[in-house]
Amino acid sequence: MAKQIVKTNGRDNYFEFIRGICIICVVLIHSQNGITQADLTTNSFDYNYWLISRQFINFPVAIFVFITAYFTNITKISQRPVKYFISRVKRLVIPFLFWSLFYSAINVVKQGVSVDVTKITVDIIAGRAATPLYYIVILLQLLILTPILIRCLKNKYLNLLAFSITPIYLIIIYTYAYVTKQQIRHYESVFPAWLIFYYLGLYIKINGFKIKKTQRNVKRALVLLGGALLFSIIECYLMLYLQLPVGFASSQIKISSFVYSISIINLIFVLKDSFNLKKDSINLEKDNFVTKIGNYSYGIFYIHYFYIMIFSEVITYIPFLNKITPLYQLIQLLVILTLSISSIIITNKLIGKKLASKFLGF
Numbered sequence: 001m002a003k004q005i006v007k008t009n010g011r012d013n014y015f016e017f018i019r020g021i022c023i024i025c026v027v028l029i030h031s032q033n034g035i036t037q038a039d040l041t042t043n044s045f046d047y048n049y050w051l052i053s054r055q056f057i058n059f060p061v062a063i064f065v066f067i068t069a070y071f072t073n074i075t076k077i078s079q080r081p082v083k084y085f086i087s088r089v090k091r092l093v094i095p096f097l098f099w100s101l102f103y104s105a106i107n108v109v110k111q112g113v114s115v116d117v118t119k120i121t122v123d124i125i126a127g128r129a130a131t132p133l134y135y136i137v138i139l140l141q142l143l144i145l146t147p148i149l150i151r152c153l154k155n156k157y158l159n160l161l162a163f164s165i166t167p168i169y170l171i172i173i174y175t176y177a178y179v180t181k182q183q184i185r186h187y188e189s190v191f192p193a194w195l196i197f198y199y200l201g202l203y204i205k206i207n208g209f210k211i212k213k214t215q216r217n218v219k220r221a222l223v224l225l226g227g228a229l230l231f232s233i234i235e236c237y238l239m240l241y242l243q244l245p246v247g248f249a250s251s252q253i254k255i256s257s258f259v260y261s262i263s264i265i266n267l268i269f270v271l272k273d274s275f276n277l278k279k280d281s282i283n284l285e286k287d288n289f290v291t292k293i294g295n296y297s298y299g300i301f302y303i304h305y306f307y308i309m310i311f312s313e314v315i316t317y318i319p320f321l322n323k324i325t326p327l328y329q330l331i332q333l334l335v336i337l338t339l340s341i342s343s344i345i346i347t348n349k350l351i352g353k354k355l356a357s358k359f360l361g362f
Contacts, residue, residue, distance in 0.1 A: 012071075013288075013291050014272060015067055015071075015294075016291045016294035016295055017288060017290055017291045017294055018063065018067065018268060018294065019064070019067065019293075019294035019295075019297040020289075020290035020291055020292070020293035020294030020295075020297065021060075021290060021294075022059070022060035022063050022064055022294075022297070023060070023293060023294070023296075023297040023300050023301060023304075024290075024293065024333065024337070025057040025059065025060040026060045026061075026132065026300075026301065026304070027300070027304050027308075027332075027333055027336050027337065028053075028057050028329060028333055029054070029057060029058075029060070029252075030131060030132065030304070030305060030308055031308065031328075031329045031332045031333065031336075032312075032322070032325055032328045032329055032332060033050050033054075033250075033325075046323070046324075046325040049325055049326060050250075050325055051236055051237075051249070051250060052233055052236075053326075054236075054250045055229060055232040055233045055236055055250075055256075055257070055260070056229065058232065058250075058251070058252045058257040058260060058261075059252070059257070059260060059261040059264050060252075061135060061188075061194065061252055062194065062197045062252065062257075062258065062261035062262075063197075063261060063264060063265065063268075064135070065138070065139070065142070065194045065197040065198050065201070066197040066198065066200060066201040066261075066265055067201065068139060068142075068198070068201065069142070069146075069197070069198040069199070069200070069201025069202045069205065070201035070202075070204060070205050071205075072146065072201070072202060072205060074150065074202075074205065074206065077146060077147060077150065078150075081147065085143065088143055089140070089143070090358075092136055092139055092140055092143070093136075093140070094358060094359055095302060095358075095359060095360055095361035096127075096133065096136040097124070098359055098360060099129070099130070099133065099302045099303075099360075099361075100123075100124040100127075100129040100130075100133060101124070101129075102306075103129040103130035103133070103305070103306075104120045104123065104124060104129045106306075106309070107129070108120075125137075126186065126189060127189060128186070128189075130305050131305060132301060132302075132304075132305055134186070134188060134189040135301070137189055138188075138189065138190075138191060138193075138194055141190070141191040142191055142194070142195070142198045145191065145195075146202075149162060149198070149199055149202055150202060150206075152199075153202060153203060153206055153207075159203075162195070162199050163196060163199060165192050165195050165196070166192055166193065166194070166195050166196035166258075167196075168192075169192035169193060169195075170253075170254075170255060170258070172184075173187050173248075173253070174255075177244045177245060177248050178242065178244065181243055181244065181245065182245060183245045183247055183248050187253065188251075188252075188253055193253050196258070197261065197265075200262075200265065204269070209269040209272075211266070211269065211270055212270075213270055213271060213272070217270050218270055218271065221263070221266050221267040221270040221271075222267065224263045224266060224267075225260070225263045225264065225266075225267055227263075228256065228259045228260040228262075228263040229260055231256045231259060231260070232254075232256035232257055232259075232260050234256075235249075235254060235255065235256040236249045236250065236256070237249075239254070292341075293337065293341070296340070296341050296344050296362075298361045298362075299340070299343075299344040299356075299360065299361050299362040300337070300340045300341065300344070301361070302360065302361045302362075303340050303343055303344070303360075304336050304337075304340045307335070307336045307339045307340060308332070308336055311332055311335055311336060315328070315332075344356075344362045347360065347362050348362060
């Protein structure tokens, strides 16, 4: 019989499970890649393994953005918009500034150069102090746009316009890449890239998800997912054949990756009904390790890159491991998640959850 996901501490454990999967994929995306193992003109196993495996995990940012919108409190925005935005901005900006300064300090030490205050300031504002931090810059942009987007949902023409912005942006970056054989710099750091997922989250939040869980719909959702994944792999190699940048071909921001992410959202909601029955409930926070990872996902997001930097230095003393990308990634994933979660737990005990959450995102 289907099981119910129990809400604990105001959290929906079904979506905590989804967050857990997403943050695992984020760590994998930031781990060792095949480019460092292969001459791009050869058919090395590591290189092709990395390209294909990236297509499997090219969804976490889109899903995180979607979930953020889906859990937006529309009522609070309508009734007390100022208070809502202040609380959300504080939740995002304070840890973001702390970790931006932290990673900026590490960058200065590693590079051994004089401090360029202007560059550091620009990098912090743009979310470039460390690879993952652009995501917070994106959320802040989308947060500012939320009242406008909610109004768009009430007008069919504005609704269509809002859904059109991301496809138009994709046309621009594809055209640029095809003409110049280069990527637009920092193209992932501006809101049009992710707007469709945020807007879709708001849309489903307000209008609901119309497809019910049936055996046929589950099969259709799985077929759609498999087709989108195959499309993503084909498009990746087609882009390389057309001499587009490998970073673009492996990116989360391309047509096939977006179709893949939307197919995952479809599957999430088609399956969700099976966790809403009132009998045989199970608390996944206690019984499922992935759900626990989801509970720690915001903290893992901030600290995991620090441990990746350390791991990358330490692992150089085991040279053979660098030549086996799948094994390297598996070991790195386990080590990074263990260290990240341990750091979060220890920090919470030392300074308390309230301070850790406010300043560190833990």
